[in-house]
Amino acid sequence: xxxxxxxxxxxxxxxxxxxxxxxxxxxxxxxxxxxxxxxxxxxxxxxxxxxxxxxxxxxxxxxxxxxxxxxxxxxxxxxxxxxxxxxxxxxxxxxxxxxxxxxxxxxxxxxxxxxxxxxxxxxxxxxxxxxxxxxxxxxxxxxxxxxxxxxxxxxxxxxxxxxxxxxxxxxxxxxxxxxxxxxxxxxxxxxxxxxxxxxxxxxxxxxxxxxxxxxxxxxxxxxxxxxxxxxxxxxxxxxxxxxxxxxxxxxxxxxxxxxxxxxxxxxxxxxxxxxxxxxxxxxxxxxxxxxxxxxxxxxxxxxxxxxxxxxxxxxxxxxxxxxxxxxxxxxxxxxxxxxxxxxxxxxxxxxxxxxxxxxxxxxxxxxxxxxxxxxxxxxxxxxxxxxxxxxxxxxxxxxxxxxxxxxxxxxxxxxxxxxxxxxxxxxxxxxxxxxxxxxxxxxxxxxxxxxxxxxxxxxxxxxxxxxxxxxxxxxxxxxxxxxxxxxxxxxxxxxxxxxxxxxxxxxxxxxxxxxxxxxxxxxxxxxxxxxx
Amino acid sequence: xxxxxxxxxxxxxxxxxxxxxxxxxxxxxxxxxxxxxxxxxxxxxxxxxxxxxxxxxxxxxxxxxxxxxxxxxxxxxxxxxxxxxxxxxxxxxxxxxxxxxxxxxxxxxxxxxxxxxxxxxxxxxxxxxxxxxxxxxxxxxxxxxxxxxxxxxxxxxxxxxxxxxxxxxxxxxxxxxxxxxxxxxxxxxxxxxxxxxxxxxxxxxxxxxxxxxxxxxxxxxxxxxxxxxxxxxxxxxxxxxxxxxxxxxxxxxxxxxxxxxxxxxxxxxxxxxxxxxxxxxxxxxxxxxxxxxxxxxxxxxxxxxxxxxxxxxxxxxxxxxxxxxxx
Numbered sequence: 001x002x003x004x005x006x007x008x009x010x011x012x013x014x015x016x017x018x019x020x021x022x023x024x025x026x027x028x029x030x031x032x033x034x035x036x037x038x039x040x041x042x043x044x045x046x047x048x049x050x051x052x053x054x055x056x057x058x059x060x061x062x063x064x065x066x067x068x069x070x071x072x073x074x075x076x077x078x079x080x081x082x083x084x085x086x087x088x089x090x091x092x093x094x095x096x097x098x099x100x101x102x103x104x105x106x107x108x109x110x111x112x113x114x115x116x117x118x119x120x121x122x123x124x125x126x127x128x129x130x131x132x133x134x135x136x137x138x139x140x141x142x143x144x145x146x147x148x149x150x151x152x153x154x155x156x157x158x159x160x161x162x163x164x165x166x167x168x169x170x171x172x173x174x175x176x177x178x179x180x181x182x183x184x185x186x187x188x189x190x191x192x193x194x195x196x197x198x199x200x201x202x203x204x205x206x207x208x209x210x211x212x213x214x215x216x217x218x219x220x221x222x223x224x225x226x227x228x229x230x231x232x233x234x235x236x237x238x239x240x241x242x243x244x245x246x247x248x249x250x251x252x253x254x255x256x257x258x259x260x261x262x263x264x265x266x267x268x269x270x271x272x273x274x275x276x277x278x279x280x281x282x283x284x285x286x287x288x289x290x291x292x293x294x295x296x297x298x299x300x301x302x303x304x305x306x307x308x309x310x311x312x313x314x315x316x317x318x319x320x321x322x323x324x325x326x327x328x329x330x331x332x333x334x335x336x337x338x339x340x341x342x343x344x345x346x347x348x349x350x351x352x353x354x355x356x357x358x359x360x361x362x363x364x365x366x367x368x369x370x371x372x373x374x375x376x377x378x379x380x381x382x383x384x385x386x387x388x389x390x391x392x393x394x395x396x397x398x399x400x401x402x403x404x405x406x407x408x409x410x411x412x413x414x415x416x417x418x419x420x421x422x423x424x425x426x427x428x429x430x431x432x433x434x435x436x437x438x439x440x441x442x443x444x445x446x447x448x449x450x451x452x453x454x455x456x457x458x459x460x461x462x463x464x465x466x467x468x469x470x471x472x473x474x475x476x477x478x479x480x481x482x483x484x485x486x487x488x489x490x491x492x493x494x495x496x497x498x499x500x501x502x503x504x505x506x507x508x509x510x511x512x513x514x515x516x517x518x519x520x521x522x523x524x525x526x527x528x529x530x531x532x
Numbered sequence: 533x534x535x536x537x538x539x540x541x542x543x544x545x546x547x548x549x550x551x552x553x554x555x556x557x558x559x560x561x562x563x564x565x566x567x568x569x570x571x572x573x574x575x576x577x578x579x580x581x582x583x584x585x586x587x588x589x590x591x592x593x594x595x596x597x598x599x600x601x602x603x604x605x606x607x608x609x610x611x612x613x614x615x616x617x618x619x620x621x622x623x624x625x626x627x628x629x630x631x632x633x634x635x636x637x638x639x640x641x642x643x644x645x646x647x648x649x650x651x652x653x654x655x656x657x658x659x660x661x662x663x664x665x666x667x668x669x670x671x672x673x674x675x676x677x678x679x680x681x682x683x684x685x686x687x688x689x690x691x692x693x694x695x696x697x698x699x700x701x702x703x704x705x706x707x708x709x710x711x712x713x714x715x716x717x718x719x720x721x722x723x724x725x726x727x728x729x730x731x732x733x734x735x736x737x738x739x740x741x742x743x744x745x746x747x748x749x750x751x752x753x754x755x756x757x758x759x760x761x762x763x764x765x766x767x768x769x770x771x772x773x774x775x776x777x778x779x780x781x782x783x784x785x786x787x788x789x790x791x792x793x794x795x796x797x798x799x800x801x802x803x804x805x806x807x808x809x810x811x812x813x814x815x816x817x818x819x820x821x822x823x824x825x826x827x828x829x830x831x832x833x834x835x836x837x838x839x840x841x842x843x844x845x846x847x848x849x850x851x852x853x854x855x856x857x858x859x
Contacts, residue, residue, distance in 0.1 A: 041709075047817065049575075049619075049621030049622050049821070050622065056575070057579040057581070058578040058579055130586075131581075131586075132576075132582050132585070132586045133581045135583065186589070186593055187593070192623070206809060207622070207633070207809065207814070208633060208809035208813050208814060208817075209709075209807075209809035212709060231709050233704070233705060233709075233807065234807060234809070236804045236807060236813065236817075237805050239688055240688075240704050240805055240806065240807055243688075243691055243692075243696060243704075244703060247696055247699070249702065407568070408569075408820055409569075409574060409820055410567070410568070410569030410571075410573065410574040410821065411569045412569075413569060413573045413576060413577025414568050414569035414573045415569075417573055417576070417582075448584065450583065450584060451573065451576050451577050451582050452576070452581055452582050453582070453583075
């Protein structure tokens with residue numbers, strides 16, 4: 001049954017590329033008649049530095065700028081592409097040429113019409129220069145042409161199966177060529193007053209206070225948006241955010257606005273609704289980051305022992321209060337090519353952990369300590385500190401002494417990038433396809449002194465080969481086979497010790513409708529969102 | 533004091549101030565660069581994706597690819613020309629960012645400052661006058677309580693009481709956005725938002741002033757000249773005001789001088805809890821993001837303010853107590 005689902009998902013995703021799709025999924029359209037008007041007040045935290053995607057790609061930037069800018073596509077909860085600025089698309093038989101038909105009547109907020117030139121500029125110049133995510137993929141484009149102002153044809157050097165997953169707003173927001181072409185993108189004055197095609201246009205940003213955007217009257221989708229204004233309040237303290245939601249001063253929270261330990265309280269409030277969908281595209285997985293250069297962490301038995309020593313169900317229920325899922329391997333279950341048959345991690349079993357450590361020759365000393373390692377706690381909020389504390393306790397039970405180190409975000413990123421750690425905690429987005437978001441952490445060619453590469457230094461030629469096969473094959477069946485094999489190997493070798501598939505609760509007033517409609521979750525453009 | 537002497541005093545002090553501020557700027561610069569991590573690694577860390585090209589682009593854009601000494605020389609040169617630089621992250625002039633946030637912080641801290649001084653000295657004087665009686669005990673216990681309780685906790689409790697239970701006051705922010713308020717309504721709106729954060733910040737300092745005033749007055753009250761005044765038949769109220777309080781104020785002025793120096797940067801916690809868009813948070817966010825220019829700018833402004841208020845405090849000493857010699 002599960003296998004069927006997986007396969008049909010692969011076939012489904014492949015066929016969407018072949019046929020022009022008008023799949024505006026009836027499933028996502030909500031019931032009820034939308035009403036015009038109203039101001040949505042919500043939260044933005046931490047405050048982003050700039051609201052132009054590409055120039056800055058942080059989570060909060062995507063959240064707010066996702067209302068101002070749009071991509072060609074968005075994705076359903078099952079990661080099928082859905083039309084946005086592109087009303088249809090097709091893929092040639094040799095799987096190299098993608099043709100996008102753009103929506104008619106799309107205007108930028110400054111009145112300029114959107115044309116194929118803007119799209120080609122955004123893809124081949126703007127994001128290719130700015131974004132580390134887009135660069136390796138868009139540089140595969142051999143030729144980009146616009147036979148007419150509403151058609152974009154992209155020809156790749158070789159087939160690239162996950163290509164269509166690169167067109168949401170976070171990966172490739174469409175910007176105006178007439179504003180950015182020929183300028184220094186990062187210091188363009190227009191970055192202070194973003195101009196996009198989204199349903200909302202930028203009004204005002206008082207730093208440290210709020211970002212305000214209003215309805216764009218010339219928005220291309222008739223009848224949308226329904227809201228008059230959206231106001232993002234900057235509220236740095238998590239308890240103050242919880243109070244703002246509780247008192248109704250904000251009507252929507254998302255991402256990590258609310259600490260996990262506060263979520264059960266809000267789930268119980270009758271006037272609020274908590275949604276856990278909407279993170280399928282990001283599908284973040286958290287793990288204990290292991291530096292393979294530090295002995296004895298290079299020994300697979302030691303990593304397996306650590307994996308056995310951790311009770312992931314405890315982490316899920318006691319630290320994340322049931323939000324998210326226990327990880328079963330390197331690939332999130334919501335991502336394409338996840339294989340439930342091979343993705344099985346070491347079960348919680350401290351005795352097994354001790355046996356493995358004994359076998360590795362790490363016997364306890366007089367104090368019961370086998371060896372000591374450091375854990376650099378992730379400085380992204382209270383729950384990660386608690387996770388590091390749990391890690392210390394759990395490993396203590398099997399005779400591994402853990403010394404906690406703390407740091408702020410800047411120092412953390414620097415030390416991970418410099419390989420200057422023994423163990424830490426990390427989480428990374430998967431972007432719907434293992435080639436896009438998983439491969440980077442495990443292939444040896446990506447062992448670099450930069451955060452979010454293969455910083456742990458794991459090196460397995462077999463794994464390299466399988467990831468390369470999956471990357472280079474245009475055939476989903478070949479890719480599926482390679483990914484299944486790679487999942488089996490990685491689960492056995494646990495190069496990183498995966499913990500959880502993260503989900504973030506979106507909590508909103510029940511009078512607010514159509515909030516979570518796609519795998520983009522609260523990052524979506526909100527044209528359909530309305531107050532009852 | 534003769535005007536000529538005052539002028540000479542001021543001139544001397546200004547030269548010292550410039551030297552001190554420059555020394556502070558250099559120290560700040562070196563200290564900040566000693567912290568691990570740089571703006572490029574922070575941005576990479578926050579974006580969840582990075583490659584060598586991005587890091588190189590960012591470092592070149594921020595000028596971080598230059599040797600540290602070159603960066604320092606450039607920075608000092610800019611500062612001497614009155615240019616505080618440009619924020620790495622926000623791409624806007626630092627002076628503009630600081631000026632934008634300054635009114636909010638000054639409104640909050642000055643309100644809290646005045647509230648703390650007036651109520652603190654009044655309560656301290658009342659306690660000293662009624663030493664050992666119920667009123668004294670109540671004031672002392674209250675002052676000790678506010679002094680010992682963490683600011684953010686007081687803030688959250690006030691929010692719980694006034695925003696959540698009573699629903700009288702807003703729990704965060706500085707104004708109601710997009711409500712279209714003008715004139716007195718807008719001022720009243722800001723006033724409403726100001727009450728809780730100003731009270732939270734003010735209660736802590738109030739406690740300090742109350743304790744200082746009480747202790748200092750009790751010490752002065754036992755001195756000979758007070759007994760003499762009383763023997764002369766000076767009315768009790770006049771003794772309290774002219775003889776005791778005035779002499780007891782010196783430590784209070786000293787402390788007020790220190791607090792005034794912190795008017796810009798000293799309210800980070802309260803600004804965070806109440807989402808008050810002030811300088812303290814600007815500095816804190818800049819610190820976390822390693823936005824060196826912004827952080828240096830705020831530090832520079834703060835240090836200038838501290839030395840200025842030190843000067844002012846010295847002058848105030850002379851006015852309150854003629855026995856104090858001008859240096």
